[in-house]
Amino acid sequence: MRETPAFYAEDIQDFPSGNSLKARCYKTEINIGDKMYVIGQADEDSALSVRVLVRDKSAAQWIYPTVLGTKPRNIKGFSAVPLGQDRVLIIKKGANPGDCFWFLEVDTGYVREQQKLCGTKVVAWSKGAIGNAEKPIVISGPSGVGKGTLINKLMEEFPLLFGFSVSHTTRSPRNMEKDGIHYHFTQKGAMERDIKEGKFLEYASVHGNLYGTSIEAVEMVADEGKRCILDIDVQGARSVRASSLEAVFIFICPPSMEELENRLRARGTETEEQILKRLRNAKTELEQGVSSGLFDHILYNDNLEECYGRLKKLLGLDGNSGSSLQSLSLGVHLPLEHSVSLVRDNRIIIRCSSSERKEAATNMIVLDASSLKGGAPGRTRGLDMYQAEPCYEGLEVINKLN
Ligand SMILES: Nc1ncnc2c1ncn2[C@@H]1O[C@H](COP(=O)(O)OP(=O)(O)OP(=O)(O)O)[C@@H](O)[C@H]1O
Numbered sequence: 001m002r003e004t005p006a007f008y009a010e011d012i013q014d015f016p017s018g019n020s021l022k023a024r025c026y027k028t029e030i031n032i033g034d035k036m037y038v039i040g041q042a043d044e045d046s047a048l049s050v051r052v053l054v055r056d057k058s059a060a061q062w063i064y065p066t067v068l069g070t071k072p073r074n075i076k077g078f079s080a081v082p083l084g085q086d087r088v089l090i091i092k093k094g095a096n097p098g099d100c101f102w103f104l105e106v107d108t109g110y111v112r113e114q115q116k117l118c119g120t121k122v123v124a125w126s127k128g129a130i131g132n133a134e135k136p137i138v139i140s141g142p143s144g145v146g147k148g149t150l151i152n153k154l155m156e157e158f159p160l161l162f163g164f165s166v167s168h169t170t171r172s173p174r175n176m177e178k179d180g181i182h183y184h185f186t187q188k189g190a191m192e193r194d195i196k197e198g199k200f201l202e203y204a205s206v207h208g209n210l211y212g213t214s215i216e217a218v219e220m221v222a223d224e225g226k227r228c229i230l231d232i233d234v235q236g237a238r239s240v241r242a243s244s245l246e247a248v249f250i251f252i253c254p255p256s257m258e259e260l261e262n263r264l265r266a267r268g269t270e271t272e273e274q275i276l277k278r279l280r281n282a283k284t285e286l287e288q289g290v291s292s293g294l295f296d297h298i299l300y301n302d303n304l305e306e307c308y309g310r311l312k313k314l315l316g317l318d319g320n321s322g323s324s325l326q327s328l329s330l331g332v333h334l335p336l337e338h339s340v341s342l343v344r345d346n347r348i349i350i351r352c353s354s355s356e357r358k359e360a361a362t363n364m365i366v367l368d369a370s371s372l373k374g375g376a377p378g379r380t381r382g383l384d385m386y387q388a389e390p391c392y393e394g395l396e397v398i399n400k401l402n
């Protein structure tokens, strides 16, 4: 069992001069294999963010790694625990359960892949989330087939169950469309920059504009404990299928091309030129959607209510009240002052070291990181956190977990 103080305030021998880690506060060193990872508070801004340095012990050299992902901010102190050979768990001091667990990936598949691309040592941040999210649902189909209508019906009937992945697009907003709700309306240059920086799960040029799903858009829905719905075209669905995101893929078909044209015209949101372009693209999308094997389910949207009924059935929602939100262990509050111990199989005991919790039995929280899923460039999910049962004395909790 390894005890790690909540935060270190020690100098590190042979530290490179001019380094950007503050010399005396919130700095910790974690040894994994022949590397030492020095994680500490950066002093370049007031947001108290963290910096990472790597010591190659065999070569006796400091490495300034390429750091990917969104790093934790507003750090007032932290504990760090190595989990296996590939990542370090960071527990922020005094943060709420939605923001206190972070992972620094040092040798995961994603990190190794990025290392090959960058040609430098890479580490990547991933925010930890309590619980698991259900597989997202990808809904595709030609423009005007009724994807948005079906999704709206689902979200209205099951507001606690589903959340919409708000895409980015370079097209102009329609009359009733609101930025941040229907789309993130953006400029081509800005979106291309974000794509280059790896912020998008998928993107495609659709009917002459750029559309894309950011990793953040999907993760934000899962953070709310909801199942994410993506309304994207067939190219985007193919990219998601090729990504690490496991999803259910549904293709919506119109009863006929004539009916599709009627619906597009009746919607009245496109110019004649755009309608013709969307109809031309619909032919290719239909061919690919129905015959590629990309989709797990194909639904014909002839009668709206019947199609919606079939959609609910395949999502297991027929007769369901829709309030079956996952129970997340968010009721457990992490103490401000704490120390952590890695017990075994990636289970960690967090001990309160202040007077916040007086009794030994309520002094301990168990953080179970034995079933982690996902990771950089998205969230790390599957964390479970629970109060040690009141009947146990501290030692018994540790023995039980061991
Ligand atoms: N089963 C249906 N029968 C008749 N009209 C329908 C049906 N489903 C949807 N509609 C109508 O068709 C029009 C297009 O639907 P919707 O906007 O949902 O399509 P969409 O697939 O989301 O299109 P886009 O990809 O362009 O966003 C809307 O006016 C909607 O009310």
Ligand SMILES: Nc1nc2c(ncn2[C@@H]2O[C@H](COP(=O)(O)O)[C@@H](O)[C@H]2O)c(=O)[nH]1
Pocket (backbone or CB within 6 Å): 140, 141, 142, 143, 147, 167, 168, 171, 202, 203, 204, 206, 207, 211, 212, 213, 231, 232, 233, 234, 235, 236, 237
């Ligand atoms: N590949 C992606 N396709 C997307 C995304 N968001 C929307 N779409 C698809 O674009 C067309 C047109 O949408 P409209 O709002 O302009 O009518 C439609 O088929 C959507 O499914 C996305 O993020 N990625």
